[in-house]
Amino acid sequence: MQLLRLLIVPGLIGLGTLIAVHRPSLYSSTGRDDNGARAAFIEAYKVFMYPRCMNCHPAGDSPLQGDDSRTHFYRVRRGTDGNGVYSMKCTNCHQATNQPGLNMPPGASNLSKDDSANLTPRWRLPPTKTPMVFQGRTPSQLCSQLKDQTENGGMTAEALIRHISSDPLVLWGWDPGEGRSKPPLSHDKFVENIKAWLGKGGACPK
Ligand code: HEC
Ligand code: HEC
Numbered sequence: 001m002q003l004l005r006l007l008i009v010p011g012l013i014g015l016g017t018l019i020a021v022h023r024p025s026l027y028s029s030t031g032r033d034d035n036g037a038r039a040a041f042i043e044a045y046k047v048f049m050y051p052r053c054m055n056c057h058p059a060g061d062s063p064l065q066g067d068d069s070r071t072h073f074y075r076v077r078r079g080t081d082g083n084g085v086y087s088m089k090c091t092n093c094h095q096a097t098n099q100p101g102l103n104m105p106p107g108a109s110n111l112s113k114d115d116s117a118n119l120t121p122r123w124r125l126p127p128t129k130t131p132m133v134f135q136g137r138t139p140s141q142l143c144s145q146l147k148d149q150t151e152n153g154g155m156t157a158e159a160l161i162r163h164i165s166s167d168p169l170v171l172w173g174w175d176p177g178e179g180r181s182k183p184p185l186s187h188d189k190f191v192e193n194i195k196a197w198l199g200k201g202g203a204c205p206k
Helices: 002-021 034-048 139-147 157-166 168-172 187-199
Strands: none
Touching: 034 139, 034 187, 139 157, 157 168, 157 187
């Protein structure tokens, strides 16, 4: 019995390590397929570069606005935490929902849409430390950047999928308020392509 335990326990620990190390990762859950992954990313790229998304993922220090992605009026700035600077804090104007009417401030909440209690506004830019720039990135550059945890806010593939599936700032892109256009793919198709890209191994376009 004692001998058996001596043999089984290390055996189980060994097996546990093996499972931990080879835990199936989303990065190839449907089997690796580099061409399929690249094609899926190229589709999703159309959404990332669309003004509704890119306007909050600018190369510079100010958000952009409109379908021509011009600099936000007053040149409001990012600030260290992305919430704006001095009296120009984003949430002074941007509330938890879109304000009705043309040219009114769009808005998004911190909570999921169906939780109507205590809606606090979430509108801001990514922080200075990880500005998560989309503007000007090629498909290849953006693809690598999105997978790089030093640039994406420490997100695993799973967290990235959760973010683009349910973050109110992302969902806002398909409910952007009066007079604003929507991305060329539906939200469902966008999520499907991100899942396919990562599920097929996450290869990046060359
Ligand atoms: C003084 C009020 C005010 C402040 C402060 C402000 N905004 Fe805005 N913002 C607006 C208004 C109003 C609009 C809509 C303009 C329009 O549609 O013509 C707008 C539009 C935008 C858009 C454009 C959406 C689109 O896709 O066309 C983005 C992005 C944006 N703001 C981000 C921010 C961020 C991020 C901050 C903080 C760093 C911020 N804003 C601070 C009032 C403000
Ligand atoms: C109001 C500004 C705003 C809008 C609009 C917005 N984002 Fe973001 N995005 C952010 C902020 C802020 C973060 C940082 C995450 C956080 O603060 O939780 C972020 C993070 C991300 C990330 C995670 C990490 C990374 O590497 O970039 C992805 C992916 C992303 N956004 C995609 C999108 C997509 C797709 C859209 C359009 C459908 C979009 N965003 C629209 C502000 C915005």
